[in-house]
Amino acid sequence: MKIGIIGFGKMGVLHAGILNALDNVQISAIAEKERIITNYIKKIMPHVKIYDDANKMCSQKEIDVVYITTPVYSHFQIAMSCIQNDMNFFMEKPLTTNLDDTKKLCSELTKHDLIHSVGYNRRFVDTFVKAKDLMDNKILGDIYKVKASIYLSSIFSKIPSWRTKKTESGGGVLVDLGSHVIDLLIWYFGRIEEVSGETKSVYSGEVEDFAHMNIEFRNKIKGEFDTSWSIKGYRLPEINVEVFGSNGKLRVTEDFIETDLKNPVPQLDNIQMKISKQSLNTGVPFDLGGPEYAKEDLYMVNCVRNKKQSFVNVFEASKTQSVIQAMYDCAGKGSRKVEYVDQN
Amino acid sequence: MTVQVKVQERWNMLIKTDSILLGDNPFFGVDHLSQERARKKALISQDFNNAINVIKFCYDMGVRGMVVSTHPNLKDLINKIQNNSSLTNKIDFYPILPGFSEYFNMVTQKGIVNSINEILSPAGFGNKIKILTKSGLGIVRKDLYQIFKVIIDVDLLQLQGTKVKTVFLHEIITDLAISFNAKNLLEIFKDHLADKHKAKAGLVTKNFPRLVDKLNEWNLEIPEIMTSFNKVGFQMNPNRKECENALNRYKGSVVAMSVLAAGYIKPKEAYEYILSQPQLGKCVIGISTIEHAKETFSLFLN
Numbered sequence: 010m011k012i013g014i015i016g017f018g019k020m021g022v023l024h025a026g027i028l029n030a031l032d033n034v035q036i037s038a039i040a041e042k043e044r045i046i047t048n049y050i051k052k053i054m055p056h057v058k059i060y061d062d063a064n065k066m067c068s069q070k071e072i073d074v075v076y077i078t079t080p081v082y083s084h085f086q087i088a089m090s091c092i093q094n095d096m097n098f099f100m101e102k103p104l105t106t107n108l109d110d111t112k113k114l115c116s117e118l119t120k121h122d123l124i125h126s127v128g129y130n131r132r133f134v135d136t137f138v139k140a141k142d143l144m145d146n147k148i149l150g151d152i153y154k155v156k157a158s159i160y161l162s163s164i165f166s167k168i169p170s171w172r173t174k175k176t177e178s179g180g181g182v183l184v185d186l187g188s189h190v191i192d193l194l195i196w197y198f199g200r201i202e203e204v205s206g207e208t209k210s211v212y213s214g215e216v217e218d219f220a221h222m223n224i225e226f227r228n229k230i231k232g233e234f235d236t237s238w239s240i241k242g243y244r245l246p247e248i249n250v251e252v253f254g255s256n257g258k259l260r261v262t263e264d265f266i267e268t269d270l271k272n273p274v275p276q277l278d279n280i281q282m283k284i285s286k287q288s289l290n291t292g293v294p295f296d297l298g299g300p301e302y303a304k305e306d307l308y309m310v311n312c313v314r315n316k317k318q319s320f321v322n323v324f325e326a327s328k329t330q331s332v333i334q335a336m337y338d339c340a341g342k343g344s345r346k347v348e349y350v351d352q353n
Numbered sequence: 354m355t356v357q358v359k360v361q362e363r364w365n366m367l368i369k370t371d372s373i374l375l376g377d378n379p380f381f382g383v384d385h386l387s388q389e390r391a392r393k394k395a396l397i398s399q400d401f402n403n404a405i406n407v408i409k410f411c412y413d414m415g416v417r418g419m420v421v422s423t424h425p426n427l428k429d430l431i432n433k434i435q436n437n438s439s440l441t442n443k444i445d446f447y448p449i450l451p452g453f454s455e456y457f458n459m460v461t462q463k464g465i466v467n468s469i470n471e472i473l474s475p476a477g478f479g480n481k482i483k484i485l486t487k488s489g490l491g492i493v494r495k496d497l498y499q500i501f502k503v504i505i506d507v508d509l510l511q512l513q514g515t516k517v518k519t520v521f522l523h524e525i526i527t528d529l530a531i532s533f534n535a536k537n538l539l540e541i542f543k544d545h546l547a548d549k550h551k552a553k554a555g556l557v558t559k560n561f562p563r564l565v566d567k568l569n570e571w572n573l574e575i576p577e578i579m580t581s582f583n584k585v586g587f588q589m590n591p592n593r594k595e596c597e598n599a600l601n602r603y604k605g606s607v608v609a610m611s612v613l614a615a616g617y618i619k620p621k622e623a624y625e626y627i628l629s630q631p632q633l634g635k636c637v638i639g640i641s642t643i644e645h646a647k648e649t650f651s652l653f654l655n
Binding site: 022026027029045046049052054168169170285287288290293294298 | 463466469525528529533534537592614
């Protein structure tokens with residue numbers, strides 16, 4: 010399988026490193042404008058075709074799938090180019106800088122039969138996968154409440170980056186880190202119906218460094234969600250999801266699942282359990298940056314090979330984009346219904 | 354001979370050959386079992402007094418080497434060790450570089466090219482680079498290999514005046530080199546360390562079998578590889594069996610890390626597995642407190 014990478018920054022290098030190491034997969038083209046990077050690529054991978062223009066790469070029929078790993082502000086235009094050239098694609102999260110662009114992508118996609126996937130890779134973290142399995146098997150009984158957060162110690166002064174320019178990033182911590190958790194919550198509990206809450210910028214000026222939201226799911230589960238990239242003590246991004254049901258409580262992080270149940274369930278040996286990531290570990294063909302990236306890339310490659318649509322496709326990811334848009338619209342102004350691209 | 358006697362003999366042999374190395378992660382609040390536990394540890398370990406007590410205890414038990422990541426506060430820890438009269442110049446250091454989380458955060462926020470510019474600016478490493486290189490920033494800026502060498506030199510400044518045995522390349526760079534077939538990058542690393550720092554080159558990897566096969570294919574001799582080895586196969590890719598098999602194909606010395614699978618396996622069980630693998634040349638042990646040290650070493654005392 011031949012893969013093209015658009016944008017050879019941190020995420021482009023990481024995906025390319027994993028993909029190139031998989032059996033029968035080869036990075037055959039890279040679109041990147043920075044000379045210092047393309048000169049190095051030419052030295053170590055002379056067989057790789059270098060493009061200045063991403064659109065040109067999207068029309069190359071010998072490429073099986075394109076990875077879009079550029080900053081968010083260029084996602085829409087490149088993804089549109091892929092769709093119009095009937096090119097399968099993977100794009101990093103979040104989808105676009107605004108919901109209108111997401112709607113246009115979804116509308117165009119309905120006219121083309123393509124495999125597409127979005128980089129919400131927490132769906133491939135062992136603990137989050139196991140937690141979904143346990144909840145789908147009703148170990149908590151009827152779920153009525155969820156509290157979720159994601160924190161990172163990253164921004165404590167204004168940084169000169171596209172990430173802190175609203176028109177280029179689409180927002181701050183909510184869309185950057187927060188979108189991972191919103192995607193997980195939608196995966197776990199279905200569509201979010203209504204949101205209310207606040208955002209606050211302390212360091213980043215145009216975009217928020219803190220966000221706190223109340224959410225209500227279509228199935229009436231109530232929730233709270235909190236995020237910041239400006240809190241001390243979080244060397245790595247850290248997700249915490251606590252779920253409360255009629256049969257007790259489940260807590261899941263990247264590192265472990267904890268349960269405290271009222272009545273025993275066949276899926277667990279005890280009502281109070283701690284399941285660590287080590288016990289769920291299975292190994293991956295090639296680990297670079299964490300096993301979830303390898304699992305995500307292997308999954309995408311298999312989707313393209315087997316012509317099977319990804320479960321983290323653009324339509325699925327558009328739900329998160331819709332929720333984030335509603336969150337920005339409602340911040341400090343009361344509650345807001347979420348307007349989905351597809352209301353069904 | 355019982356299993357316990359065999360394990361003790363092997364431990365004694367590793368101690369005698371300076372092959373038990375102390376890891377520095379617990380002293381910087383890094384904990385791969387749980388980030389939550391790491392945060393709690395970081396709060397109690399900021400002044401390094403606990404670290405010095407642990408290092409002294411381990412030294413008295415025969416440990417002579419320490420694996421260190423080029424963390425922003427590493428220089429403070431090194432100074433504490435060197436200023437302690439019972440430890441001055443008695444510890445051999447095995448650094449892992451580049452200090453990846455520092456560069457990783459910079460690249461996340463600013464992109465690769467802006468990060469390179471910042472590293473090479475006077476406010477970044479610019480002034481240090483002037484001391485280190487005769488070629489000047491103009492030439493460095495145009496060549497990623499030159500930038501790579503400068504980052505090695507700058508990171509090693511933190512260890513100036515100490516005994517550095519082997520310098521290990523961070524797993525992300527090693528594993529990218531495997532995937533992109535970048536033999537040249539590893540050769541430059543090895544040669545630069547030998548020529549400029551008179552140190553041996555080692556590699557850290559999360560893909561041990563792949564690395565061994567690549568080194569054999571490239572006919573490139575790297576004397577030491579640091580990689581995860583533990584009874585549950587945690588961070589052993591693609592799986593424990595293939596990693597064990599690859600030990601027979603590697604001519605150098607393997608430094609086992611994550612031997613407790615980040616605290617998941619009980620020490621007795623963990624070390625019984627590690628010490629029963631005769632091809633493992635060195636072993637990194639992670640110890641956070643004196644109590645933890647006593648518990649670990651008691652496993653190997655008669």
